[in-house]
Amino acid sequence: MSPPGGPKGEYPRAQPEGTPVSSVASAEMLERRPTRSPLAKFLESHGQELVLLAALVVIFVAVGLYNPRFLGSNNLNAIFAGNAYIAVAAIGMSLVIISGHIDVSVGALIGVLATIAGTLAVKGYSPWVCWAVPVLCGMVVNAFIGVLVAYARIPSIVVTLGMLSVLKGGLISVTGGAWISNLPQDFLIAQMRLFGMPSPIWFMLILTAVMALWMKYSGAGRAIYAIGGNGDAARAVGIPIERGTVLVFAFHGFFAGLAALLLATQLQVIQSTVPNGLELSIITASVIGGVSILGGTGTVIGSTLAAILFAAIGSALIFVNVSAYWLRSVVGLLILVTVLADMARRGRIN
Amino acid sequence: MANVVGSLNPESPADAPAANAVVELIGISKSFGPVKVLKDVSFDVRPGEVHALLGENGAGKSTLIKIIAGVHEPDGGSLKVAGEAVRFRSPREARRRGVSTVYQELLLFPELTVAENIFLGHAPRLAWGGLDWATMRSQARKLLDSLDSHDLDVSAKVVNLSVANRQRVEIAKALSQDARVLIMDEPTASLAEADVRRLMLVVKALRARGVAIIYVSHRMPEIFELADRVTVLRDGGFVGTKAIGEVDRSMLVSMMVGRSLDQMFPKVHPTLGPVVLELRDVSHHREVQHASLSVRAGEILGIAGLVGSGRTELALTIFGITPATSGEILLEGRPVKIDSPKTGRDLGISYVPEDRGLQGLVKSMTIRENVSLANLRRMSRGLLIRFAEEVRVAREAIKSLGVRTRGPEQRARELSGGNQQKVVIAKWLEVGPKVLILDEPTRGIDVGAKAEIYALMGRLTQQGLAIIMISSELPEVLGMSDRVLVMNAGAIVATFDRAEATPAAVGAAMMRVEMAAAA
Numbered sequence: 001m002s003p004p005g006g007p008k009g010e011y012p013r014a015q016p017e018g019t020p021v022s023s024v025a026s027a028e029m030l031e032r033r034p035t036r037s038p039l040a041k042f043l044e045s046h047g048q049e050l051v052l053l054a055a056l057v058v059i060f061v062a063v064g065l066y067n068p069r070f071l072g073s074n075n076l077n078a079i080f081a082g083n084a085y086i087a088v089a090a091i092g093m094s095l096v097i098i099s100g101h102i103d104v105s106v107g108a109l110i111g112v113l114a115t116i117a118g119t120l121a122v123k124g125y126s127p128w129v130c131w132a133v134p135v136l137c138g139m140v141v142n143a144f145i146g147v148l149v150a151y152a153r154i155p156s157i158v159v160t161l162g163m164l165s166v167l168k169g170g171l172i173s174v175t176g177g178a179w180i181s182n183l184p185q186d187f188l189i190a191q192m193r194l195f196g197m198p199s200p201i202w203f204m205l206i207l208t209a210v211m212a213l214w215m216k217y218s219g220a221g222r223a224i225y226a227i228g229g230n231g232d233a234a235r236a237v238g239i240p241i242e243r244g245t246v247l248v249f250a251f252h253g254f255f256a257g258l259a260a261l262l263l264a265t266q267l268q269v270i271q272s273t274v275p276n277g278l279e280l281s282i283i284t285a286s287v288i289g290g291v292s293i294l295g296g297t298g299t300v301i302g303s304t305l306a307a308i309l310f311a312a313i314g315s316a317l318i319f320v321n322v323s324a325y326w327l328r329s330v331v332g333l334l335i336l337v338t339v340l341a342d343m344a345r346r347g348r349i350n
Numbered sequence: 351m352a353n354v355v356g357s358l359n360p361e362s363p364a365d366a367p368a369a370n371a372v373v374e375l376i377g378i379s380k381s382f383g384p385v386k387v388l389k390d391v392s393f394d395v396r397p398g399e400v401h402a403l404l405g406e407n408g409a410g411k412s413t414l415i416k417i418i419a420g421v422h423e424p425d426g427g428s429l430k431v432a433g434e435a436v437r438f439r440s441p442r443e444a445r446r447r448g449v450s451t452v453y454q455e456l457l458l459f460p461e462l463t464v465a466e467n468i469f470l471g472h473a474p475r476l477a478w479g480g481l482d483w484a485t486m487r488s489q490a491r492k493l494l495d496s497l498d499s500h501d502l503d504v505s506a507k508v509v510n511l512s513v514a515n516r517q518r519v520e521i522a523k524a525l526s527q528d529a530r531v532l533i534m535d536e537p538t539a540s541l542a543e544a545d546v547r548r549l550m551l552v553v554k555a556l557r558a559r560g561v562a563i564i565y566v567s568h569r570m571p572e573i574f575e576l577a578d579r580v581t582v583l584r585d586g587g588f589v590g591t592k593a594i595g596e597v598d599r600s601m602l603v604s605m606m607v608g609r610s611l612d613q614m615f616p617k618v619h620p621t622l623g624p625v626v627l628e629l630r631d632v633s634h635h636r637e638v639q640h641a642s643l644s645v646r647a648g649e650i651l652g653i654a655g656l657v658g659s660g661r662t663e664l665a666l667t668i669f670g671i672t673p674a675t676s677g678e679i680l681l682e683g684r685p686v687k688i689d690s691p692k693t694g695r696d697l698g699i700s701y702v703p704e705d706r707g708l709q710g711l712v713k714s715m716t717i718r719e720n721v722s723l724a725n726l727r728r729m730s731r732g733l734l735i736r737f738a739e740e741v742r743v744a745r746e747a748i749k750s751l752g753v754r755t756r757g758p759e760q761r762a763r764e765l766s767g768g769n770q771q772k773v774v775i776a777k778w779l780e781v782g783p784k785v786l787i788l789d790e791p792t793r794g795i796d797v798g799a800k801a802e803i804y805a806l807m808g809r810l811t812q813q814g815l816a817i818i819m820i821s822s823e824l825p826e827v828l829g830m831s832d833r834v835l836v837m838n839a840g841a842i843v844a845t846f847d848r849a850e851a852t853p854a855a856v857g858a859a860m861m862r863v864e865m866a867a868a869a
Binding site for chain 1: 669671690691692695696701703708709710711712713714715719722723724726727729730733734735737777
């Protein structure tokens, strides 16, 4: 930055004492000046993540005390590795919601991509082909959604509702909901381990970390927040919001593709249908993770923590002998509480 | 400005409340949050008079008529209707007392018929409670005939009517509720010339019937033709009430804008540099027509004009949001093609928009993030933003612009209007502009922050920045500008040097009146 005529960073200082209203200004200053501790600042900017983390700790400690088998490696594996695909998909969903849009077709897309992966695998293609093709397909389909949203200016809810039906109907018509079995062992990526830890957990941790850093520290990440926070202002500073929107959807398709692989290769068979309510689980993880449905705020760390939290709650209900059907109600309550808290924070309600 | 007209306590006979006043305001005050929009306003309106209410944009006219109409409750003072103190809690209560309003944006139901709209909420009933359609239609007919609108079909849907006819429906609706006081908010703003004539006949007819009319308008010829008395507001304060025979046009304009300008506007006079930006015959469709202007380094070029005169559209064309459809733009002598805000930004043109909430701030972001937003590329190394640099720049901006905040990590939405505006200006200074366009830079911010922004503008011009300032506040334009352009209906209609730019001359050009003084 260099204002004309002056050396770098030297615009003149304000001199409020010269103005007729300095008393007003200084009163306001007194009221706003007190600096807060670094801890308080950290709490304010990461409130949602900390709440989720605390909730996770409480659940693991409480249920672990009640029934130690809850903390057994089998169960932890089921919670973390078995639900990592939701967390991975929620990363992409978070980007979409942060940029001010929504995608309700992602569950159907994951179902289609899982079927594509399985079909290729059974036909004997190499694992790399079976992994790459669905991810690319996901990116292409969602980039197309992004084009309709950004350039044709159709609301994303409308586009993705349409896409939901297209994908769901198309899948059931083509496959008849058949099971795909006899999957080759070297295709089953979700059952692989690295340094003793199941690969889905690696995927979840690495992708979350990379995307969290990217969203926070890259210019592109900042632009995504700006597009969702105030599109007109973003456009006025020269951010290409149409291209940005398409890019966000393409990213989202990439994560949907990975999520499809992790889901498809958990077991030895793939059912070629759309997992029931999957898109809701993914959207819910994003929203409870602190991604405001109004756009412009949230983090992918939050969405990943939220995805794990649901898995933990679902598992905990079983261990304390409560019907797992309650999970939906509990999650629903969490959504309402989170949205209310979000609105209270924004001063929309008292 | 030698003669500041209108003291706070003039003792002219036009000012003394009449015994038979149908509306009387005594010391009305109103604040929205910390902003005082009306301060101790007192005047009265008599039966059978047209009482014009005059003031600049933001002078408090709209708030005042909304208080009389029952939309807002005053914080202080009292309102009397027909001699009785009232406290309206809703427009409905006001209507019951005979106070009706015809707003600028007409509030009709487009899918209902003329008769239904007129009698909505107080339709004539049959003995068993059903709607009495026959009576409704015949009464609607009678009302419209009394407004000389014999051609208007009472069974026509409102959606098919012209603006002028809709306005007559609104007036008929007011009369159907036995309005004794009719408030008209800029009734001719969207009418064609012939319709204006008809409306004025209607207003005169209503006056002859004894209806009191509060008439808000910018248009001087109408005011002199219609009004019996005129009340002028300025900055929410009462300036004076005069009988129309006591005033002339220039006196009214100086009542609207008059104040001592020097203390508020510490005008500096830097030596002007070369021409930075030049427009030659630039148009954007019909919104901007054949605009030619130039602005020099260190100069503040003020653009005055009424809302809708094409000022903002001109700015958007220069900045590239609505690119020029014809004409030539030269930056530092070189012809440039500005086809998007990105091009405008990269060429060194910054635009601080009229509405900081819409186009300026990302309120969910922190000050740091907002300040660097227009400059992300220069703030980054490779893919990543240089965080420390970003923080440093934000702190610098907070200090140099005097933003009152806890620090760079405070979210923009938590700041007051004036501080938000400083953040938007800081953002646009970060790109190192050659030309800074400020569109209504002080709208909706308090006096203190205003003075700070004026001071900042002075310092920036001393550093050689060229500033184009669009403003609806005449004192601001006159106080800050080295030259003043006046826009009217998309075209630049007058140019004044600082010395020639008197309130009367600029005001007259704004109001589409022949200019005597200029040349």
